[in-house]
Amino acid sequence: xxxxxxxxxxxxxxxxxxxxxxxxxxxxSIAGNVxxxxxxxxxxxxxxxxxxxxxxxxxxxxxxxELVGLSVMTFQRRSASRLVALLRAxxxxxxxxxxxxxxxxxxxxxxxxxxxxxxxxxxDLTFRELLRALERGGGFENISGLSYRSDSEWRHNAxxxxxxLEGSEIQLPKRSARVLQGYTLLGRKVDVVETSRGCTYDCSxxxxxxxxxxxxxxxxxxxxxxxIRDAQRYGARTIFLVDDNIMLxxxxxxxxxxxxxxxxxxxxxxxxxxxxxxxxxxxxxLAPLMRQAGFRYVFLGIENILEQDLEFLRASAKNTDRSxxxxxxxxxxxxxxxxxxxxxxxxxxxxxxxxDDTRESIEANLAFARQYVDWPYIQHPTPYPRTPMxxxxxxxxLITNERWEEYDGTTAVVRTAHLEASEVEFLRWxxxxxxxxxxxxxxxxxxxxxxxxxxxxxxxxxxxxxSLRSMLGLEDDRxxxxxxxxxxxxxxxxx
Numbered sequence: 001x002x003x004x005x006x007x008x009x010x011x012x013x014x015x016x017x018x019x020x021x022x023x024x025x026x027x028x029s030i031a032g033n034v035x036x037x038x039x040x041x042x043x044x045x046x047x048x049x050x051x052x053x054x055x056x057x058x059x060x061x062x063x064x065x066e067l068v069g070l071s072v073m074t075f076q077r078r079s080a081s082r083l084v085a086l087l088r089a090x091x092x093x094x095x096x097x098x099x100x101x102x103x104x105x106x107x108x109x110x111x112x113x114x115x116x117x118x119x120x121x122x123x124d125l126t127f128r129e130l131l132r133a134l135e136r137g138g139g140f141e142n143i144s145g146l147s148y149r150s151d152s153e154w155r156h157n158a159x160x161x162x163x164x165l166e167g168s169e170i171q172l173p174k175r176s177a178r179v180l181q182g183y184t185l186l187g188r189k190v191d192v193v194e195t196s197r198g199c200t201y202d203c204s205x206x207x208x209x210x211x212x213x214x215x216x217x218x219x220x221x222x223x224x225x226x227x228i229r230d231a232q233r234y235g236a237r238t239i240f241l242v243d244d245n246i247m248l249x250x251x252x253x254x255x256x257x258x259x260x261x262x263x264x265x266x267x268x269x270x271x272x273x274x275x276x277x278x279x280x281x282x283x284x285x286l287a288p289l290m291r292q293a294g295f296r297y298v299f300l301g302i303e304n305i306l307e308q309d310l311e312f313l314r315a316s317a318k319n320t321d322r323s324x325x326x327x328x329x330x331x332x333x334x335x336x337x338x339x340x341x342x343x344x345x346x347x348x349x350x351x352x353x354x355x356d357d358t359r360e361s362i363e364a365n366l367a368f369a370r371q372y373v374d375w376p377y378i379q380h381p382t383p384y385p386r387t388p389m390x391x392x393x394x395x396x397x398l399i400t401n402e403r404w405e406e407y408d409g410t411t412a413v414v415r416t417a418h419l420e421a422s423e424v425e426f427l428r429w430x431x432x433x434x435x436x437x438x439x440x441x442x443x444x445x446x447x448x449x450x451x452x453x454x455x456x457x458x459x460x461x462x463x464x465x466x467s468l469r470s471m472l473g474l475e476d477d478r479x480x481x482x483x484x485x486x487x488x489x490x491x492x493x494x495x
Contacts, residue, residue, distance in 0.1 A: 004065035008076035009045035009494040013410035025192040028173030082495035106385035118147035187450030191236035199245040204389040247278035257293035266294040280331030283338030348373030353424035379409040
């Protein structure tokens, strides 16, 4: 069977295509786990944001797929619906399946779309079984994790248990299936590798627990190293370890660092997400080991520096310093210090605009980011389907916007008890531009040719909506912010 897998073109504000274009690791894993006689092609549409319709049309005409799969997040739902309409116009008898976070957690949103199947939860094995059923001409009712149309009605099979990742049932990703090129991070070829799946924390903003429950499963080091080597064979010089929470088992992570060093793979630049508590508690030995293994950027889940906000986000436990053998203060400063002392850069993940946030509490977090983080990744709490915070926002009637394409994390769609959503977003936007500029010298030292050749594009993206007058203080920043909002609205018209 001929299969085309598409990831959506919509990108996050903090991940502009001039700086970062990341492959969809889930689609590569699905491609690697179908029976080998199928012809599978992957197109990450983030690589062709300005010509999505033309590229998809060309792929359908050239590849003539019998089944198209769409990987969708909530803020990409509108693009997915438009792609479905395009695909139906191009080939009316095409089978279409959607998967990813949004179809898994909000299947009802897809009820009226012209699609045939939903893959809920982990898709590696469900998709394989779907192809087998299509070849047999039936048997969809026996596939765990699948929703399908039957007699014009949707039937939702039982959820598929999460995989333990033991053994070899889940094969390596199939990177050769990618038909578009250009995955880069700061000009270096980039790829993604997962070493584990799952998390046992229950942060109120996160979809992981609703998607797969509270659990943590790991691949063997041999499997991880082979995946890294495979990415390297396809040209990767930077690898993003996309684990949900790789720091849940610090001893295992230390072992992974040693394994990377022993395998001679430490010349690659690694990017990883980390908990502040793990780094603060074990950083004395862990941070130098990470740097020796090639880790360069660490996305630190700071979430917020104020305890009341951490409590709302249910993130206090993973931001507590336990280095003295007992819970103590917020771990963030200690974690940042360890990383900086060992030559790593901190991408600071913060969430501002929580229900009881005031102007002062938001400014406190922005001031912290300005002083301590190298690259800000500041978001607003977003009521994604079935996350705990969603009900809390609804109960307090704080949700002001239900345009799903704006649920991208940097568009404020909820107000606080003290501030309108637009004011929350304005405060973040105003401060964040200049914090990003502060990282330019470090980026120049690490990737001089890329920064020199792309600095105008990077600055233009960062200061979208701004003018020379606004940057010199001769124009109200709010006028520049309104221009930015209009530009951002136009940018979302990908399909």
